[in-house]
Amino acid sequence: xxxxxxxxxxxxxxxxxxxxxxxxxxxxxxxxxxxxxxxxxxxxxxxxxxxxxxxxxxxxxxxxxxxxxxxxxxxxxxxxxxxxxxxxxxxxxxxxxxxxxxxxxxxxxxxxxxxxxxxxxxxxxxxxxxxxxxxxxxxxxxxxxxxxxxxxxxxxxxxxxxxxx
Numbered sequence: 001x002x003x004x005x006x007x008x009x010x011x012x013x014x015x016x017x018x019x020x021x022x023x024x025x026x027x028x029x030x031x032x033x034x035x036x037x038x039x040x041x042x043x044x045x046x047x048x049x050x051x052x053x054x055x056x057x058x059x060x061x062x063x064x065x066x067x068x069x070x071x072x073x074x075x076x077x078x079x080x081x082x083x084x085x086x087x088x089x090x091x092x093x094x095x096x097x098x099x100x101x102x103x104x105x106x107x108x109x110x111x112x113x114x115x116x117x118x119x120x121x122x123x124x125x126x127x128x129x130x131x132x133x134x135x136x137x138x139x140x141x142x143x144x145x146x147x148x149x150x151x152x153x154x155x156x157x158x159x160x161x162x163x164x165x
Contacts, residue, residue, distance in 0.1 A: 011129035
């Protein structure tokens with residue numbers, strides 16, 4: 001059995017809606033306070049208003065840079081699923097011969113979710129960066145792996161092909 005690459009996906013830290021919304025609200029607040037203080041000099045902010053403008057620019061630049069930071073890379077080859085990322089000290093490799101079921105699911109009922117890598121919570125091991133879609137894997141021992149993805153159908157198809165279903 002050759003080890004050809006069946007599927008690959010990269011997810012970036014800056015594309016997470018939760019973090020992006022939080023940074024944009026902070027930048028908008030900084031810009032609004034700057035422009036409000038320029039229109040009303042009697043409120044007494046003075047030189048601090050310039051710092052608010054600089055901080056708003058810094059937050060926007062930081063958001064753009066985070067769009068380039070790799071958080072999670074998912075690869076499926078004939079015998080395994082490999083999850084790796086920039087922030088992780090370990091590469092997680094799942095042997096697909098132990099997988100009992102593969103099911104496309106919704107990641108969470110919440111609109112905003114924080115990125116997680118190898119989070120063990122409520123009997124599920126989670127890998128997620130952004131989006132609402134995920135693939136649920138159950139192994140022979142009953143462990144549930146929830147892999148967040150942007151391409152749910154493609155990942156499920158590649159996993160089924162890798163295990164021979």
